Amino acid sequence: MDEPIIQVTELYKIFGKKPEKAYPLIKEGFSRQEIKEKTKQVVGLRNINFDVKRGEIFVIMGLSGSGKSTLIRCINRLIKPTFGKIVLETGADISQMSEKELLEIRRKYFGMVFQKFGLLPNRSVLENVALGLEIQGMGLEERIEKSEKALSLVGLKGWEKSKISELSGGMQQRVGLARGLAVNPEILLMDEPFSALDPLIRLEMQELLLKIQKKMKKTIIFITHDLNEAIKLGDRIMILNEEGSLVQLSHPEEILLNPQNDFVESFVKDVDKTTVIRAESLVKKPEFTLNNTIEKENAVKILGELNLDFAYVLDDSGKYIGVVNNEELQNSEKIMDCIHKIKPLEDVKTINQGLPQFISSDYPVPIVDDENNFLGYVEFEEVIKLIKE
Ligand SMILES: Nc1ncnc2c1ncn2[C@@H]1O[C@H](COP(=O)(O)OP(=O)(O)OP(=O)(O)O)[C@@H](O)[C@H]1O
Secondary structure (H helix, E strand, O other), rough: OOOOOEEEOOOOOOEEEHHHHHHHHHHHOOOOOHHHHHHEEEEEEEEEEEEEEEEEEEEOOOOOOHHHHHHHHHHOOOOOOOOEEEEEEOOHHHHHOHHHHHHHHHHHEEEEEEOOOOOOOOOOHHHHHHHHHOOOOOOOOHHHHHHHHHHHHHOOOOOOOOOOHHHHHHHHHHHHHHHHHOOOOOEEEEEEOOOOHHHHHHHHHHHHHHHHHHHHHHHHEEEEEOOOOHHHHHOOEEEEOHHHEEEEEOOOOHHHHHHHHHHHHHHHHOOOOHHOOHHHHHOOOOEEEEEEEOOOHHHHHHHHHOOOOEEEEEEEOEEEEEEEEEEEEEEHOOOHHHOOOOOOOOOOOEEEHHHHHHHOOOOOEEEEEOOOOOEEEEEEEHHHHHOOO
């Protein structure tokens, strides 16, 4: 999943007839408002750089007016970027393509799912899903087969013949999603697809998208203005500010743990971090671990020298066994006589899932990977700090 399918470099979009007037002012750091007053040009995007990897959900997040739609429209070339490159894995630069080349690229590369579903109310569910395939010139039988498959993927098997107008908002968006998936594009562009839905239906649609993504492993560029949604869905999140600049591009946990500036911090405040941050990202390495085969006297001596009350015990290959307390060790014959088998957390666990263990453990909770290799420990105080933040 590490190769970029699309790479965007030094992308600018300036609306208006004289972008060359606005460009130097962008370079000098003038705001959108100031540039508009001075030149009558509107800066949509300024110097955007990123790539999207094959198979990831790449989220573009920002408030209204930050340039999210402008960016997605530059990518599928509904609008032409003023400066910059948008290069596909094939090496072709979308920003320089002719209309004819664009037709081909849009057909092969891009599927769209919109907030306003863009469905034809008097056509049946199946006909709506088949629309993109029909435009591609696909024969009827194949069209029906592909559309039925897509409908079943979004949980609408049995609804093929219903009219769009008979469906709830959530179901209509499922049809929109099925239509986007039916053409099997290289990249699915989703422009605030769930923003108009009721909160519960919205959560349901997020779950559905993640479930489909597990199976299909599509490349998805997903726009939202909701950080909770971004964090739930995104493998990576790019945040744009109100000036059309990129402020942070990171994995969700990184954004929560290290917001790059006050602007990002203000979004992060409202997110329950314990449901997202994995214990692994708070891991600390102990200065010393005990091997289970070490002589007891040696162990006591070392713990004494290092002034440690306890130590994690590992086997020869670094797998976690348990914890020993120095005082108990002094009164035991062997290390294994006084070992506490404190249940470790696997690295995939979020802090929230691991919370009972943090609270009930007398020692900092050990963290292991899924093969029981010892990674380190997490302190209760760190967890509490996150909850309080
Ligand atoms: N065709 C246009 N002509 C002039 N200015 C435009 C045009 N399209 C967008 N803009 C401006 O570019 C900026 C970015 O707009 P854009 O619609 O991309 O933001 P957005 O993040 O998608 O907002 P929203 O969440 O409200 O859709 C805004 O200031 C907007 O007014």
